[in-house]
Amino acid sequence: MIKREPLTLEPHGGRKRRTSMQDYLSPLVRAIPPSGIRRFFDLVAGSKDVISLGVGEPDFVTPWHVREACVYSLEQGRTSYTPNSGIPELREAIAEYLYSRFNLKYEPTNQIIVTVGGSEGIDLALRALIEPGDEVLVPEPSYISYAPIAAITGGKPVGVETYAKDRFKLTAESLAKHITPRSKVLILCYPNNPTGAIMTYDDLLPIARLVEEHDLLVISDEIYAELTYEGQHVSFASLPGMKDRTLLVSGFSKAFAMTGWRMGYLCGHPELIAAMLKIHQYTVMCAPVMGQVAALEALRNGMEEMAAMVESYNRRRRLVVKGFRDIGLSCHEPYGTFYAFPSIESTGLTSEEFATRLLAEQKVAAVPGNVFGLGGEGFVRCSYATSVSLLTEALERIDRFVRSLNR
Amino acid sequence: MSELKLKILELLKEDARRTPDLIATMLGVAEDDVIAAIKEMEEDHIILKYATIVNWSKVDEDKVTALIEVQITPERGRGFDRVAERIYLYPEVKTVYLMSGGYDLLVEIEGHSLREIASFVSSKLATLEPVLNTKTHFILKKYKQDGVIFEDHEGDHRMMISP
Numbered sequence: 001m002i003k004r005e006p007l008t009l010e011p012h013g014g015r016k017r018r019t020s021m022q023d024y025l026s027p028l029v030r031a032i033p034p035s036g037i038r039r040f041f042d043l044v045a046g047s048k049d050v051i052s053l054g055v056g057e058p059d060f061v062t063p064w065h066v067r068e069a070c071v072y073s074l075e076q077g078r079t080s081y082t083p084n085s086g087i088p089e090l091r092e093a094i095a096e097y098l099y100s101r102f103n104l105k106y107e108p109t110n111q112i113i114v115t116v117g118g119s120e121g122i123d124l125a126l127r128a129l130i131e132p133g134d135e136v137l138v139p140e141p142s143y144i145s146y147a148p149i150a151a152i153t154g155g156k157p158v159g160v161e162t163y164a165k166d167r168f169k170l171t172a173e174s175l176a177k178h179i180t181p182r183s184k185v186l187i188l189c190y191p192n193n194p195t196g197a198i199m200t201y202d203d204l205l206p207i208a209r210l211v212e213e214h215d216l217l218v219i220s221d222e223i224y225a226e227l228t229y230e231g232q233h234v235s236f237a238s239l240p241g242m243k244d245r246t247l248l249v250s251g252f253s254k255a256f257a258m259t260g261w262r263m264g265y266l267c268g269h270p271e272l273i274a275a276m277l278k279i280h281q282y283t284v285m286c287a288p289v290m291g292q293v294a295a296l297e298a299l300r301n302g303m304e305e306m307a308a309m310v311e312s313y314n315r316r317r318r319l320v321v322k323g324f325r326d327i328g329l330s331c332h333e334p335y336g337t338f339y340a341f342p343s344i345e346s347t348g349l350t351s352e353e354f355a356t357r358l359l360a361e362q363k364v365a366a367v368p369g370n371v372f373g374l375g376g377e378g379f380v381r382c383s384y385a386t387s388v389s390l391l392t393e394a395l396e397r398i399d400r401f402v403r404s405l406n407r
Numbered sequence: 408m409s410e411l412k413l414k415i416l417e418l419l420k421e422d423a424r425r426t427p428d429l430i431a432t433m434l435g436v437a438e439d440d441v442i443a444a445i446k447e448m449e450e451d452h453i454i455l456k457y458a459t460i461v462n463w464s465k466v467d468e469d470k471v472t473a474l475i476e477v478q479i480t481p482e483r484g485r486g487f488d489r490v491a492e493r494i495y496l497y498p499e500v501k502t503v504y505l506m507s508g509g510y511d512l513l514v515e516i517e518g519h520s521l522r523e524i525a526s527f528v529s530s531k532l533a534t535l536e537p538v539l540n541t542k543t544h545f546i547l548k549k550y551k552q553d554g555v556i557f558e559d560h561e562g563d564h565r566m567m568i569s570p
């Protein structure tokens with residue numbers, strides 16, 4: 001006879017009964033504050049006839065030859081899974097592209113994963129690297145995803161403020177102040193959303209020395225690399241000794257106008273990539289095949305069109321930067337992305353007040369800088385990925401708004 | 408041709424009403440240089456005219472356009488040019504191209520009715536001595552002209568605010 005364990009008399013094993021749905025949620029997820037950008041989105045969604053400078057994506061539709069390649073592949077019935085790390089031709093094309101554009105050498109077989117957008121790359125890297133208590137250094141103002149993802153993994157995001165006086169570049173001096181024995185990962189995002197800042201080779205070198213000295217790893221989100229208007233983009237991974245310390249996150253969204261396709265890639269040391277591939281294979285299996293086919297076409301035949309798009313952004317960039325300065329708002333020269341980050345301090349309003357009133361009074365939407373973390377207060381993010389005529393109209397309205405404040 | 412002039416042409420092709428000031432800002436050059444370059448291009452007949460692309464199908468006016476393939480006998484010494492000139496001087500003729508292939512001239516002609524165009528072809532064009540034969544094609548609908556799509560369905564589908 002098998003002797004049975006006696007049934008426990010206490011329900012729920014003795015722990016307190018869950019009384020609300022919140023009690024089921026992981027405390028790590030519960031602790032994530034609601035997104036400031038989301039709140040502003042709801043505000044804008046309720047308004048009509050708004051010119052939006054709040055859009056974080058290209059105003060170009062994906063070039064037709066790329067869309068057509070995808071349509072053709074669907075007609076041919078290419079609808080199956082692909083290898084976990086992506087179709088081999090695409091990984092090879094990515095490797096060639098990274099070598100020819102940024103002098104980076106990655107082995108397509110074990111150093112590249114095709115991901116669902118750059119976002120998945122950030123998630124994979126953080127989840128594979130961070131254990132509870134590890135500190136993740138995030139230069140701010142920053143794209144809004146890094147800190148929450150770092151927090152979900154149990155890590156502790158540590159903001160490192162950057163300043164307009166430094167043209168929002170990360171300086172070794174301020175980074176050094178935030179490094180502790182628990183620091184493990186530094187996240188770099190240059191060209192930077194939301195400030196438009198870039199980091200040159202000389203800017204990156206002292207950062208690389210600190211990374212080496214303190215034994216850190218770097219997740220370098222270079223999704224805006226191609227949208228660099230002054231000199232050539234320098235990948236952090238191309239600095240001496242930094243390749244093995246860098247997880248390069250990039251993708252097709254910004255440069256090739258492919259945001260909705262969610263096509264990105266993650267590159268790094270084979271041992272790290274193997275670990276990240278484990279997460280990738282159990283969570284998404286592989287990036288969608290149709291997107292991969294389109295991405296391959298973009299890399300093979302899309303460089304000329306991309307260059308034309310970059311030139312077009314650059315023209316509009318000059319237009320808005322001059323526009324803000326003419327209005328009397330100081331604006332550091334954003335040498336990358338498609339964002340300008342003018343200071344609205346002279347108006348005496350907070351970022352939130354400025355953005356909210358500008359929307360209500362002149363129907364122009366811009367994102368208040370404070371949603372991007374430390375150092376964002378006093379600024380607004382304005383995307384210039386919008387037609388010249390709308391930009392001109394928006395600048396006129398902002399001018400009217402700022403003048404109404406001075407009355 | 409200078410790179411600046413090419414870039415100016417590109418910007419004016421997108422929108423002929425752009426001012427030298429705006430063009431100078433967008434290209435990061437001095438306004439005076441833009442003014443000078445435009446003046447030069449006008450004088451050199453590189454810029455011929457600042458025109459408007461109209462979607463006439465939305466205008467309540469009868470307008471019929473035809474493309475006519477014309478075969479001609481070239482003239483000794485002057486080739487096709489003189490015949491082309493005799494054709495393009497008619498105000499109803501909007502475009503004349505010399506073509507390679509099965510015919511010689513492609514003539515675009517605009518009128519108020521089918522009959523008006525038919526009468527032009529039979530009484531004026533076909534009766535020119537060097538004209539051997541003509542083939543008239545009426546345009547039923549314009550989808551795209553000079554890079555402009557007439558009914559653009561692509562639109563802006565982006566969310567108003569995104570991170």
